[in-house]
Amino acid sequence: MNIPTLASCVAAGKSPEVLFWVGCAGSFDQRAQRISKAFAIILQKVGIDFAILGKEECCTGDPARRAGNEFLFQMMAYQNIQTLNGYGVKKIVTTCPHCFNTLKNEYPELGGNYEVIHHTVLLQQLIDQGKIKIKEGGTFKGKRIVYHDSCYLGRANGIYEAPRKVLELLDSELVEMKRCRSTGLCCGAGGAQMFKEEEKGNLRINKERTEEALATAAAVVVSACPFCNTMLTDGIKEAEKEDEVSVLDIAEIIEKEMIRE
Amino acid sequence: MTILSLVEPLLFTGLTILAVSLVAKRGKTIFNTIKLGRSENISGPKIERWKNVLLLAFGQRKMFRKPGVALLHLIVYAGFIIINVEIIEIILDGILGQHRLFAPILGSAYSLLINAFETLAVLVFLACSVFIIRRNLKSIARLQSTDLNGWPRKDAFIILGTELLLMSLFLVMNASDTLLQQRGHLAYSQHLTGNFWISSMLHPLFVSFTNETLVVLERTTWWLHILGIYAFLNYLPHSKHLHIILAFPSAYFAKLEPSGKMENMPAIQQEVIYAMQPELAPTDGHVNSPRFGARDVMDLSWKNLLDAYSCTECGRCSSACPANQTGKLLSPRKIMMATRDRLEEVGKVVASNSTWKEDGRSLLHDFITVEEINACTTCHACVQECPVSLSPLDIILQLRRNLVMEESNTPAEWATLFGNIENNFAPWKFNPEDREKWIQPT
Numbered sequence: 001m002n003i004p005t006l007a008s009c010v011a012a013g014k015s016p017e018v019l020f021w022v023g024c025a026g027s028f029d030q031r032a033q034r035i036s037k038a039f040a041i042i043l044q045k046v047g048i049d050f051a052i053l054g055k056e057e058c059c060t061g062d063p064a065r066r067a068g069n070e071f072l073f074q075m076m077a078y079q080n081i082q083t084l085n086g087y088g089v090k091k092i093v094t095t096c097p098h099c100f101n102t103l104k105n106e107y108p109e110l111g112g113n114y115e116v117i118h119h120t121v122l123l124q125q126l127i128d129q130g131k132i133k134i135k136e137g138g139t140f141k142g143k144r145i146v147y148h149d150s151c152y153l154g155r156a157n158g159i160y161e162a163p164r165k166v167l168e169l170l171d172s173e174l175v176e177m178k179r180c181r182s183t184g185l186c187c188g189a190g191g192a193q194m195f196k197e198e199e200k201g202n203l204r205i206n207k208e209r210t211e212e213a214l215a216t217a218a219a220v221v222v223s224a225c226p227f228c229n230t231m232l233t234d235g236i237k238e239a240e241k242e243d244e245v246s247v248l249d250i251a252e253i254i255e256k257e258m259i260r261e
Numbered sequence: 262m263t264i265l266s267l268v269e270p271l272l273f274t275g276l277t278i279l280a281v282s283l284v285a286k287r288g289k290t291i292f293n294t295i296k297l298g299r300s301e302n303i304s305g306p307k308i309e310r311w312k313n314v315l316l317l318a319f320g321q322r323k324m325f326r327k328p329g330v331a332l333l334h335l336i337v338y339a340g341f342i343i344i345n346v347e348i349i350e351i352i353l354d355g356i357l358g359q360h361r362l363f364a365p366i367l368g369s370a371y372s373l374l375i376n377a378f379e380t381l382a383v384l385v386f387l388a389c390s391v392f393i394i395r396r397n398l399k400s401i402a403r404l405q406s407t408d409l410n411g412w413p414r415k416d417a418f419i420i421l422g423t424e425l426l427l428m429s430l431f432l433v434m435n436a437s438d439t440l441l442q443q444r445g446h447l448a449y450s451q452h453l454t455g456n457f458w459i460s461s462m463l464h465p466l467f468v469s470f471t472n473e474t475l476v477v478l479e480r481t482t483w484w485l486h487i488l489g490i491y492a493f494l495n496y497l498p499h500s501k502h503l504h505i506i507l508a509f510p511s512a513y514f515a516k517l518e519p520s521g522k523m524e525n526m527p528a529i530q531q532e533v534i535y536a537m538q539p540e541l542a543p544t545d546g547h548v549n550s551p552r553f554g555a556r557d558v559m560d561l562s563w564k565n566l567l568d569a570y571s572c573t574e575c576g577r578c579s580s581a582c583p584a585n586q587t588g589k590l591l592s593p594r595k596i597m598m599a600t601r602d603r604l605e606e607v608g609k610v611v612a613s614n615s616t617w618k619e620d621g622r623s624l625l626h627d628f629i630t631v632e633e634i635n636a637c638t639t640c641h642a643c644v645q646e647c648p649v650s651l652s653p654l655d656i657i658l659q660l661r662r663n664l665v666m667e668e669s670n671t672p673a674e675w676a677t678l679f680g681n682i683e684n685n686f687a688p689w690k691f692n693p694e695d696r697e698k699w700i701q702p703t
Contacts, residue, residue, distance in 0.1 A: 058686035068661030105522035156521025191639030196674035202588030
């Protein structure tokens with residue numbers, strides 16, 4: 001696919017309306033790359049004028065900050081804000097709740113002020129505006145699906161309904177885990193845990209969460225965060241349920257189910 | 262007035278002054294101890310803060326995430342506050358050597374009030390009984406947790422037991438009084454209030470008593486009731502029960518920004534700016550370098566310290582904590598309790614030396630271990646579940662900052678993570694040049 005970078009847009013005298021902040025997982029992790037692609041395809045189909053930063057994008061610093069390394073966080077933030085302000089970026093959409101939280105809540109007091117939106121909210125807006133239409137009788141029709149709340153979307157930013165509203169349109173049976181919305185259980189990846197072994201305990205957090213998801217007997221576990229996606233995918237593989245249950249990002253589902261004109 | 266001799270009012274007044282001054286002294290100590298924390302700017306509109314006081318502290322909205330217990334808790338709380346109105350009369354009676362001072366003033370409304378108080382007393386009694394039973398149920402993990410071993414568990418039972426005792430004394434006091442009124446005994450007959458709903462049901466128990474025995478019973482329960490209240494008043498600021506007062510300021514000062522926003526460190530922000538733009542750095546080479554993160558309680562903000570005193574150790578945080586629920590050492594409740602324990606220790610040193618003297622101990626390591634704080638996923642469930650939105654997470658993150666930036670004490674994988682972010686601008690060791698490779702067809 002062809003996605004312009006901001007640098008190339010500026011060179012061509014264009015200023016795209018939205019920046020798609022891909023994030024490190026979305027850029028480098030093979031599984032998360034598929035989410036980035038799906039989301040980019042949706043944006044293109046809808047005709048949104050967007051670009052990415054490409055090589056100029058750096059880690060937001062979220063895992064460094066939460067692991068305690070404020071220096072490193074500040075360095076990353078400084079660099080990113082310089083880049084974003086340099087391009088005069090006004091609106092950012094991101095598929096990662098951690099990037100979303102940092103860009104939206106933590107960059108403003110460091111001099112980075114943008115309208116930041118998570119892709120689940122954008123998808124809901126596009127559906128509400130009639131710009132995305134869902135096929136009737138699609139792949140997910142009649143299937144049981146369950147949504148896993150990302151901590152940094154849910155509790156940290158109060159976004160619970162947008163992803164559910166999008167999923168409600170699928171003609172599927174949308175069920176809930178025992179712990180959902182504000183009581184949703186973490187997948188185990190937050191706070192930089194993604195990048196280290198868990199401390200000693202009697203169970204891995206992703207296993208606990210996966211068991212809860214499997215208990216709903218859903219055929220699809222829906223995530224809205226690349227890290228949750230990894231944790232739940234691992235959990236389902238460990239439970240040897242990967243043939244029956246798939247873990248998909250909300251963008252992947254919409255990309256598959258939207259009517260293409 | 263023959264009910265109270267001359268000695269009684271004097272003795273009572275003395276004890277009242279003692280009880281109030283002791284509790285005031287303790288209050289001042291707590292206030293000064295909280296002030297040991299570093300300053301923190303509390304931002305956001307006052308109207309939102311008062312809304313939190315009204316909804317979280319007064320209205321106990323978040324308690325109602327568990328409706329059954331919340332209702333019982335509301336009964337005990339409302340009962341506690343409303344019955345205290347009656348204490349005004351009891352104290353005035355005690356000081357002035359009167360008996361049921363308000364009865365003639367309020368007339369028939371008086372009986373109505375006492376009836377309401379008695380009804381509440383019974384409800385409080387029942388609710389506290391349920392709480393005692395619940396605390397012994399194996400099925401409620403957060404109340405059985407080892408976090409509460411020793412003093413904290415005892416503390417809870419002392420509080421509940423005292424409430425049972427105070428409510429019983431109040432009812433027996435009224436029962437013996439109204440029985441003496443019926444019999445037209447001495448001064449008791451001067452203020453006829455008539456029977457009260459609940460305490461009159463106790464009359465059969467005492468009806469065989471002589472007038473003299475009943476007077477002794479009435480006087481004893483009257484004294485024990487009010488002295489019990491004074492003792493409880495002085496016990497409260499040493500106990501988890503302090504939450505009935507501090508929940509209010511904690512709710513008022515609770516963070517209004519999205520919970521996901523971490524507190525900025527302007528000193529480090531500044532230092533990074535100087536490193537990137539050296540022309541901005543001060544020429545005299547003087548750079549303020551404060552402590553990075555928190556090693557001890559004085560490094561935490563006063564709000565964190567207030568929170569530590571406000572925590573009532575209910576454990577809703579820990580039962581929602583993914584680390585705790587999967588058997589890790591971390592328990593957010595224990596973070597709050599450890600902070601308070603260390604704070605008390607520090608407060609004592611400060612009180613006896615009138616200044617802080619290093620004691621070779623610190624919150625980090627001596628009270629909270631590295632393994633505990635490294636287990637946190639920063640999922641915000643603890644803050645979400647706390648009825649007054651206290652934040653163990655905020656304390657954990659400040660301790661982590663100290664560990665990493667002052668001790669360079671970080672798990673090897675995180676050291677690698679930092680290296681990758683610094684050199685490759687991503688948490689993994691990928692070539693930054695490949696960042697947009699995902700676009701190309703595979």
